[in-house]
Amino acid sequence: MRMDGEVVLITGATRGIGRSVAREVATTGATLIVIGRSHARTAALVSELHNIGGSGPIHGEVCDLTLQSEIRALADRILAEHVRLDVLINNAGAIFSQRQLTSEGFERTWALNHNAYFLLTALLRNVLVESSPARIINVASDAHYVGSMCWDDLQLARNQYWWGWRAYSQSKLANVLFTRQLAYFLAGSRVTVNAVHPGFVNTGFHRNNGLLAKTMMVLSLPMQRQSGTGAETVVWAAISEAAKGINGEYLYDCKPRKASERAMDMAAASRLWEISVSMTAPQYSGD
Template identity: 55%
Template sequence: MVKGLRGGGQISDLSGKVVLLTGATRGIGRKAAHGIAPTGATIVVVGRDKERVDMLISELEQIEGCGPVHGEICDLLVQKEIRSLADRFNNQFDRLDVLINNAGAIFTKKITTVDGFERTWALNHNAYFLLTSLLKDKLLTTPDSRVISTASDAHVPGRMGWDDLQYERRGNRNGWSSYCQSKLANILFTKELAKKLEGTSVTANCIHPGFVNTGFSRNNGIIGRLLMALTWPVQRNSTKGAETIVWLAISDKARQHNGDYLYNCKLGRLTKAAKNEEDAARLWLLSEEMTGTSGVW
């Protein structure tokens, strides 16, 4: 039995269960992997750099009670790579108990991906949607499986620019606007996913980790690093930032949530835009087109 979880509930031995986690090599994802490891679950950690993935595996293997850890290399900005990650996973594992869509970033400089999408949208939304869709059958055939997505309170100023989701015409305030839109999309995605999964035993929830001291924004040169350094006093550490993900992944009490947005293991506040069911359905259809997954759901 693992003790000391905020949010409460009993954590059972999760040996034999399988958890797949993206963005595992740094920040919130890394600490989520640390938090899940003592349950004995098989953890599949996804990263884009083999050295960082191998380093994480060695770290996790030193944690008492840690089960098997598998590393997967995937650049989530590239849909072809996500498809081959899903193929490898589907061939190797016969179950998926917890899928954690966590990898994400803000980009101050606009770059279009090989698939033709603005990269914040590609990484923070399309990758969550595509990976979840490709793992749908595994989730459905695993009893009581869970999907957890890392969203953010940055959804508050977020607006869905339906005729310009890729920021080809709108001003993007150094990447902040598209970041906020993508985090709003994470919540709409979760709400519609929970709806699609009604009548099954799969639950889907998303979280706000707080403002966390991680590698976030440090990919944006000196200004990005400076911003994170200057705001350090109001940031929480990544163990704290990962707490709600860990709780949703391993606590029996967390099963009461479905289609919810959580912060500190409790219901978080949502804007009107994040509760808009029509927008959630509209986003779903567009996401199917953007990821070539029409007919999967």
């Protein structure tokens, strides 16, 4: 499939699923904007994408997505340098074994896995609408099935014991709720948004989580997909003709799948939206 002249942005492109998505999309001739948080790894990725035959322009951008100040600066650079954006893939995410706050005061799972998706999308929303038809993909997870929203303590400050999985599954439920509310707002705009579960994928995802997580990942290796397979539904949702027009769905293995009851709750989606606006102040227009 050729996408010459179209612009695709991928966060978390330096490793794992995001890197495989970038390698796939590079072959389409699209202009690629790949976001990493390390200058060296981002530059290495840009070279790699050129070396595998990436035929469109490839731009590397560096941003620590846990920080809203950096997300705003990133969005400003993108809007200054690109007149269109056809596909936004919010993919960068992590699970952390220890609770830590960012320098802006947010718990970092929530900051990276939810606030960054919400704020980057808000800041780029107008250019997506102007470039429509356009697509937004939020890489979520089946972890959302066991997630619940701790509404009065979303950053999980109160519990004496930190459990990274609790924060992670809540953030992935937030990805699906955000997708559903945004799809509602975007209806009729020719911009679609979908959440994707990539499967259980052999990436460096567990690297922040100590020996126990590493051991479990090694033991479960036979059940894990390779990152190329994990990228398949993301790429399908982002660029395939077959996925055109699909909006507000939770996708797995290149087809819609029923999300959890909690993820289908539109009152919860609306509540999360209001909280996210107050946390990130994106100056949305029209909602």
